[in-house]
Amino acid sequence: MSTQESWDGTASVLGTSAAKIAKQVRSREVSAVEVAETFLKHTESVNPGINAALRIDRAGALSAAEETDKKVAAGQEPGLLAGVPVGLKDIFVTKGLETTGGSEILKGWVPPYEGTPSQKFKDAGATVIAKLNMDEFAMGSSNENSAYGPCLNPWDLGRVPGGSSGGSAAAVSARMCAISLGTDTGGSIRQPAALCGVVGMKPTYGRVSRYGVIAFASSLDQVGPFGNNVADCALGLQAVAGYDAKDATSVNRPVDDYVSAATDASISLKGVRLGIPKEYFQSGSDPEVDATVKKSIDTMVNAGAQPVELSLPHTEYGVATYYLICTAEASSNLSRFDGVRFGYRHQSPKDLSDMYEKTREAGFGDEVKRRIVLGTFALSSGYYDAYYGRAQRVRTLVRQDFDKAFEQCDVIISPTSPSTAFKVGERTDDPLQMYLADVFTISCNLAGLPGMSQPCGLSADGLPIGLQMIAPAFEESRLFRYGAAFERLGAWTTQQPGILQGAGSRTAHSAKETM
Helix, strand or coil, X not given: XXXXXXXXXXXXXXXXXXXXXXXXXXXXXXXXHHHHHHHHHHHHHHHHHHCCEEEECHHHHHHHHHHHHHHHHCCCCCCCCCCCEEEEECCECECCECCCCCCHHHCCCCCCCCCXXXXXXXXXXXXXXXXXXXXXXXCCCCCCCCCCCCCCECCECCECCCCCCHHHHHHHHCCCCCEEEEEECCCCCHHHHHHHCCEEXXXXXXXXXXXXXXXXXXXXXXXXXXXXXXXXXHHHHHHHECCCCCCCCCCCCCCCCHHHHHHCCCCCCCCCEEEEXXXXXXXXXCHHHHHHHHHHHHHHHHCCCEEEEECCHHHHHHHHHHHHHHHHHHHHHHHHCCCCCCCCCCXXXXXXXXXXXXXXXXXXXXXXXXXXXXXXHHHCCCCCHHHHHHHHHHHHHHHHHHHHHCCCCCEEXXXXXXXXXXXXXXXXXXXXXXXXXXXXXXXXXXXXCCEEEEXXXXXXXXXXXXXXXXXXXXXXXXXXXXXXXXXXXXXXCCECCHHHHCCCCCCCCECCCCC
């Protein structure tokens, strides 16, 4: 990232942290409109190369920035994210702005209301730059399932950014926005964060409202932020976390001070017990990923952390359990897209049943259809107990594994993804290989725990590698404290992705973010 600290109105400021931008807007060193214009111009310039933004809301962004500047001029509190350019995964319902969920079936749908996560961002003074690309209905690990074309990795345009929140990770990595929001059902924040070299946080289930978030798998989905550093990620979660009576799964408990947790330089890793699950360091991972994460663990141990070897014995059942639960819940949730109430409708059906069939045939992509079929079968009469019911029982065992592990350690450490970003099209014909991209992230969702991915190095060919930390429920502050402490060790080199150099190459100058 750029070490540029002063505002000069040029593209160099795109590397400035979100916290710094908000501070400068509040102090009137720069206007929110100037910030918005700079990011809008940059986004309009780089987006054709990566397709991270499905729609850029220039008018809305400038209007919001003007309101922030008016509050600052009047001496009013402009909000935690004053003037900070943000992006929203297109799964978030936005009043008056098309929301598609990456699907053809919702093309042209303009919601009549605002969802809670996006409203909280706006209430915090953020400037929404764009709605971001995603795998259709969040079903995918590469962002190749979008009905509006794949998103590409800013580090290498021949590779995927990960998914399903690929657009959200790529947009932050390419400096199209300072913070973005995504959703994580089985790794859809953490895996793309790892592949795009940014920080991504999946909070505890129930920590952030899902009201106004198009549902994929309701017992697994959770909203979380992306940032270019741990502190910015904490800032994003601070803005959206909290109880919401509109969401029946929202948990009514106080929100910690995540920003202080991520910015307290006195916090070290001395004495921190690092849980190293043997199941996460077995054959199957890219050796380079394995080696880089182990080197990061050694760096933390040299800083005073204590490694604790442990076992999560039901890890091997995680992928099968997840894909039974998520497909079953998707089958139920997606039944609402029938051509009757909103979205696409086939124009010349023979009867009502024919309209349902043809609407869904034309409106849904292949991966969505695959998961609906699998989920419908798992819920069907005679198979419910054998599949969905049994998967839920195994889910309990996975959660119990984590409970026992946290009796021995403070955080669990693992690779985020078993590989670096793979090539576009490499796994599209092999769904099982695609599903295995989330092998290290799925169990965290099954257990409802918070997990964070952050950069820990680059591969030999210059692709980002992510390190995952998992903590007990509602201990997001723990992840921010220890993640920031690791970040301060300077154990890796953060580079700019190739797209910022005007090409799809992976080479870039080295620089570390300063707050």
